[in-house]
Amino acid sequence: MVRFAMVIDTRLCIGCGDCVIACKTENKVPEGLNRDWVVEITQGRYPHLGTEFRSERCNHCTHATCVEACPTGASHYWRDTNIVLVTPERCTGCKACIAACPYNARLIRPEGYIDKCTFCVHRVKQGLDPACVATCPTHCMHFGRLDDPNSTVSRLLASRDAFRLLPETGNEPQIYYLR
Amino acid sequence: MKRREFLKISSALGGAAVLPSALLSGCAPFPPPPGSGKVTVTPTVCEICFWKCAGFVHREDGEAWKVVGNPEDLHSHGRLCTRGTGGLGAFLDPDRLKHPLLRVKHNGRQTFREVSWNEALDYTADRLKRIAAEHGPDSLAVFSQSVGAQHFRTLAKAYGTGSFAAPDYAQCRAAREVGFFLTYGETIGGQERTDMANSRCIVLIGTHIGENLHNDQVQTFTEAVGKGATIITVDPRFSVAASKSKYWLAIRPGTDLALLLAWTHVLITEGLYDKDYVARYTLGLDELAKHVAAHTPEWAYLETGIEPETIRRTAREMAAHAPATLVHPGRHVAWYGDDTQRVRAVAILNALLGSWGRKGGFYIPEQVKLPEYPLPAFPEPKTTWRDAHGGKYPFAYGGVTNELIAQSSGPNARYKAWLVYEANLPVSVPAVADQIRRAAAELELFVVVDTMPMEVTGYADVVLPECTYLERHDPLRNEPRQRPSLAVRVPAFEPQYESRPGWWIARELGVRLGLEKYFPWKKYREVLDWQLRQVGSSLAEMERIGLKTFPRRNPEYIGAGEDYAFPTPSGKIELYSRQLAEQGFDPMPRYTPPEVAPAGFYRLIYGRMPAHTFSRTTNNPLLFQIMPENSVWVNPLTANDWKLQNGAYIRLKNQDGVLSNRVRVRVTERIRPDAVYLAHGFGHRDRRLRLANGVGASDTQLITQVKMDPIMGATGMRSNFVTFVVQEA
Numbered sequence: 001m002v003r004f005a006m007v008i009d010t011r012l013c014i015g016c017g018d019c020v021i022a023c024k025t026e027n028k029v030p031e032g033l034n035r036d037w038v039v040e041i042t043q044g045r046y047p048h049l050g051t052e053f054r055s056e057r058c059n060h061c062t063h064a065t066c067v068e069a070c071p072t073g074a075s076h077y078w079r080d081t082n083i084v085l086v087t088p089e090r091c092t093g094c095k096a097c098i099a100a101c102p103y104n105a106r107l108i109r110p111e112g113y114i115d116k117c118t119f120c121v122h123r124v125k126q127g128l129d130p131a132c133v134a135t136c137p138t139h140c141m142h143f144g145r146l147d148d149p150n151s152t153v154s155r156l157l158a159s160r161d162a163f164r165l166l167p168e169t170g171n172e173p174q175i176y177y178l179r
Numbered sequence: 180m181k182r183r184e185f186l187k188i189s190s191a192l193g194g195a196a197v198l199p200s201a202l203l204s205g206c207a208p209f210p211p212p213p214g215s216g217k218v219t220v221t222p223t224v225c226e227i228c229f230w231k232c233a234g235f236v237h238r239e240d241g242e243a244w245k246v247v248g249n250p251e252d253l254h255s256h257g258r259l260c261t262r263g264t265g266g267l268g269a270f271l272d273p274d275r276l277k278h279p280l281l282r283v284k285h286n287g288r289q290t291f292r293e294v295s296w297n298e299a300l301d302y303t304a305d306r307l308k309r310i311a312a313e314h315g316p317d318s319l320a321v322f323s324q325s326v327g328a329q330h331f332r333t334l335a336k337a338y339g340t341g342s343f344a345a346p347d348y349a350q351c352r353a354a355r356e357v358g359f360f361l362t363y364g365e366t367i368g369g370q371e372r373t374d375m376a377n378s379r380c381i382v383l384i385g386t387h388i389g390e391n392l393h394n395d396q397v398q399t400f401t402e403a404v405g406k407g408a409t410i411i412t413v414d415p416r417f418s419v420a421a422s423k424s425k426y427w428l429a430i431r432p433g434t435d436l437a438l439l440l441a442w443t444h445v446l447i448t449e450g451l452y453d454k455d456y457v458a459r460y461t462l463g464l465d466e467l468a469k470h471v472a473a474h475t476p477e478w479a480y481l482e483t484g485i486e487p488e489t490i491r492r493t494a495r496e497m498a499a500h501a502p503a504t505l506v507h508p509g510r511h512v513a514w515y516g517d518d519t520q521r522v523r524a525v526a527i528l529n530a531l532l533g534s535w536g537r538k539g540g541f542y543i544p545e546q547v548k549l550p551e552y553p554l555p556a557f558p559e560p561k562t563t564w565r566d567a568h569g570g571k572y573p574f575a576y577g578g579v580t581n582e583l584i585a586q587s588s589g590p591n592a593r594y595k596a597w598l599v600y601e602a603n604l605p606v607s608v609p610a611v612a613d614q615i616r617r618a619a620a621e622l623e624l625f626v627v628v629d630t631m632p633m634e635v636t637g638y639a640d641v642v643l644p645e646c647t648y649l650e651r652h653d654p655l656r657n658e659p660r661q662r663p664s665l666a667v668r669v670p671a672f673e674p675q676y677e678s679r680p681g682w683w684i685a686r687e688l689g690v691r692l693g694l695e696k697y698f699p700w701k702k703y704r705e706v707l708d709w710q711l712r713q714v715g716s717s718l719a720e721m722e723r724i725g726l727k728t729f730p731r732r733n734p735e736y737i738g739a740g741e742d743y744a745f746p747t748p749s750g751k752i753e754l755y756s757r758q759l760a761e762q763g764f765d766p767m768p769r770y771t772p773p774e775v776a777p778a779g780f781y782r783l784i785y786g787r788m789p790a791h792t793f794s795r796t797t798n799n800p801l802l803f804q805i806m807p808e809n810s811v812w813v814n815p816l817t818a819n820d821w822k823l824q825n826g827a828y829i830r831l832k833n834q835d836g837v838l839s840n841r842v843r844v845r846v847t848e849r850i851r852p853d854a855v856y857l858a859h860g861f862g863h864r865d866r867r868l869r870l871a872n873g874v875g876a877s878d879t880q881l882i883t884q885v886k887m888d889p890i891m892g893a894t895g896m897r898s899n900f901v902t903f904v905v906q907e908a
Binding site for chain 1: 210212213244245246257259261390392397401419421427790800801814
């Protein structure tokens, strides 16, 4: 299986939201909806503080509960990878996947079907990074294959301390945040 | 992901030929994958802020799709920022100005009537002719911002005025330019000549890189952070940059100069300055040493609230990394009325560290030697903006907006007509609200050229709708940088509605005023092509590539031990400024303590946010979605005193009783208890801006006191205080 992952350096992220706008224009996401978002967490008491910014989206889990929950097969893995996609033609809008996603990463399009981050699979097919990664002005985001030990993402994870969101779900999320 | 890594994907998945998945193709009601239609690409130069990144506009099947950066571009390195990525919103905004407008009286009430271009242009030209005949052409004042202003400056110079002012002078960075010019004989420039990618230590004084998203400033800053550079941030607010810093000095507002003098004291008394550099290139070390002798860290502690040991440790750290230590010059520095002097202290500190002209400090910028399109000489104006200053501000190099505005009403008004290009004066210039109202009532002509129905258009007699940057040609971008380059803006779309390019509007007015000889071309592309041919390119070539890089002529840094002459009167870096002394100013920066807040009031600090460029983009339908309104940042201790709830709406009232729009409280540890913070650009008051009208609070509205810098006329804006009005929200 080809395992795609995103590795995001929280030391560099400034929470500017460029990833959100780039995703919205690249993928023509309808007004008022977005497939990715930015979280800010401040800890400590003035003047001893730390602030972390995180760009978040679908984690393209290798054990995706959304895919398991989908009764029609609309939610599926793209070929032999962990990229989770939704086939609109098969989606009934039942929202079982929304209930099953631990990351609240899915949205309902005005047409009634479910939409989500695709890791910009249309770009990945051309050997391009997802739009959010390609535009990030801090160069804090990286994309690539974890089944390749020599890829940038593999080398970053080998050399730096990283964490994932809600790993305890057992979903095996594939977005990694460098501390 | 690197291309090489992708090739492995193709083989693992059985080759690209079988892609894409059959399931995803050929279903009419569902959108096809992006980019599967006919894609056309047009080069552009972004106009969403002044950083002017080069990029490409993508259309798919004729529809606007996306704007991305040009990888060859030093400003963007192929990555546009949040606002530039959202640039299509400016084009798509349904609230754009769509038709020329003329102020008319209807049933006794003033209103706008949509008119034809001919009527609007004839009206404007007739008025301008009459004003020139009755009052002289120098009674026209021009307020402008951004690159397209060049067309209108040409028009106004040909007409015969010499009065120009732009908010980016007095309201923004002019004190910085004058402070560095007095010290080094050179300015920082619109593209900051900072070499942060190579810095080992970066000191930010109130400048919030990351929230001001000046594209490659952010890219080089985060590159330095990634490489482990020491970041020292001085800010009353825990800015994003502060969150990346080894040291956050939460300074008492208004005392930055005390800290700078104490750092200077430590560098000199501990002998930590670059002795060779200082001996070789500077003038006035002895005077400086004497001047800062009493400014010990212990003295500064009482002013700034920063521990003496922290002041010493940070000074030593700066020296340890010198000359790859950059004390950043900042950008908007119009704070306290002594801004030129505070910036001088920054310039002096950099000189002691030897960072000017050195790797990791300040590089020596170069631009392309690009000939101007030949035009006849302009008439000599009888008066200029300098006359409007009335002998004040001897070191001013541009018109002070506030002075020109003040002299546009009353019995002795100097100005009878205004031409305003892309400058939303009521929101960008503080403490002039009444004067703008009076001027609007008394001026014989008030013309505004803009893309959006900004507040300033509401005061105008004539509103001329310009198309957005994605629909027009504009002057070539030729910014001094590490490598010289030219970038071109090519229209990706036809002008929408009745809007027209600025060059067309200026030329049409010129022709009507009998000034056609200053516009000896039919279309601006002729000018661009002529200029490009002088440097071995052409518009046809640039329409394909968008950006062309040229070789440097001289080295990027001063060589070790090089005999280098600075363009100051002495040929040296002037730590002691004889020029200032001769005009009666302090030859070295002298500290004045800030005023104390009235009881129950908090110092108002303001700044940028990454999703918007001032008030220009708050109505942009793409950017509005991620940042629709601002909030007022309040420390929990202060919030507790006033029983302020996080997220609740309140109003702010300033020391002069001015009440803000309602604004949400953000209770956060990220600010000192004695200050509050507002992101600038919100609180629009024009119903035609359907998204932004009435949303959030305007800092400009609350800045009713400005402290003028006597050296060059900057409007110090951080001497305002606000209190909370809880019940009226």
